[in-house]
Amino acid sequence: MEDRAGALLDELFDISGKVIVLTGAGGVLCGSLARGLAALGAQVALLDLRPEAARVVADEITQQGGQALAVATDVLSIEALNMAAEQVLNRFGTVDALINGAGGNHPQATTTPETSLFDLPPEAFQRALGLNVMGTLLPVQVFGRIMAEHGHGDIINITSIIATRPLTNVPAYSAGKAAAKNLTEWLAVHVSQHYGHQIRVNALAPGFFMTNQNRFLLIDEATGQPTPRGQKIIEHTPLGRYGEPEELLPAVIWLLSPHSGFVHGATIVIDGGFSVYSGV
Numbered sequence: 001m002e003d004r005a006g007a008l009l010d011e012l013f014d015i016s017g018k019v020i021v022l023t024g025a026g027g028v029l030c031g032s033l034a035r036g037l038a039a040l041g042a043q044v045a046l047l048d049l050r051p052e053a054a055r056v057v058a059d060e061i062t063q064q065g066g067q068a069l070a071v072a073t074d075v076l077s078i079e080a081l082n083m084a085a086e087q088v089l090n091r092f093g094t095v096d097a098l099i100n101g102a103g104g105n106h107p108q109a110t111t112t113p114e115t116s117l118f119d120l121p122p123e124a125f126q127r128a129l130g131l132n133v134m135g136t137l138l139p140v141q142v143f144g145r146i147m148a149e150h151g152h153g154d155i156i157n158i159t160s161i162i163a164t165r166p167l168t169n170v171p172a173y174s175a176g177k178a179a180a181k182n183l184t185e186w187l188a189v190h191v192s193q194h195y196g197h198q199i200r201v202n203a204l205a206p207g208f209f210m211t212n213q214n215r216f217l218l219i220d221e222a223t224g225q226p227t228p229r230g231q232k233i234i235e236h237t238p239l240g241r242y243g244e245p246e247e248l249l250p251a252v253i254w255l256l257s258p259h260s261g262f263v264h265g266a267t268i269v270i271d272g273g274f275s276v277y278s279g280v
């Protein structure tokens, strides 16, 4: 019985051999996803603006016997992405899935006691907005084309819970994630109408995960104690903690599996209940 259950689970969620491209894979969340997917037998291409960071993850995977390729790329450049795609195809021969994880805020696109709404530098706002929405669209244009040619594929965009309720002080990042969620929904309809029913587009919306990007917004660097903002987040999260990067993996495995085959255009929220808590 146990063997049968195990075999059924293996069959349901087998991702071994799949070629999965992850952008932002030198970062915390997609680095963790790449490790997890490779451990399950996927062949992972780790794209990042910081090739050295992607290489660290790729080397770790290779040392454990997995298949990984680190590729330097800028998700805001079609030329760079085309070159990355060439490297991926040379190494793995195809692309089965794309996980769009490159994203984030720009420090100057944040309101502070010193920088009011009226003084926010438009260039910084544009950079954060652009990274999160154009940085999602352009990889889809390059890797989605390969999927359209092959007639199948999975695209998973990493948006955020701030896509539906913006975060105080971070307007451009919030707007960029809102646009990325909306783009996910548009893409789901469009690819089905034009490129067949074997390409699915979905998104993950993580809540608060402790990563390098937000560490010192959440923890006071000098004392190691939660900042007032960090304290507020924990109090507003029914599960009372930050997410662990590994906690995104099961949702990704499910979204990549044919057994989520009717899930399309969806945004899967993984936030410890943050976004359903009214505060009362």
Ligand SMILES: NC(=O)c1ccc[n+]([C@@H]2O[C@H](COP(=O)([O-])OP(=O)(O)OC[C@H]3O[C@@H](n4cnc5c(N)ncnc54)[C@H](O)[C@@H]3O)[C@@H](O)[C@H]2O)c1
Binding pocket: 023, 024, 025, 026, 027, 028, 029, 030, 047, 048, 049, 050, 053, 073, 074, 075, 076, 100, 101, 102, 103, 104, 105, 131, 135, 158, 159, 160, 161, 205, 206, 207, 208, 209, 210, 211, 212, 213, 214
């Ligand atoms: N950490 C969280 O709590 C959280 C919550 C919700 C959503 N997210 C989203 O999840 C994704 C991953 O976040 P993370 O916390 O791992 O951040 P991270 O900063 O650790 O990783 C982001 C990676 O993207 C890369 N990158 C940035 N600009 C790029 C570009 N132009 N081209 C290629 N690569 C580029 C960076 O070099 C970095 O390695 C991001 O889209 C982020 O917005 C994070």
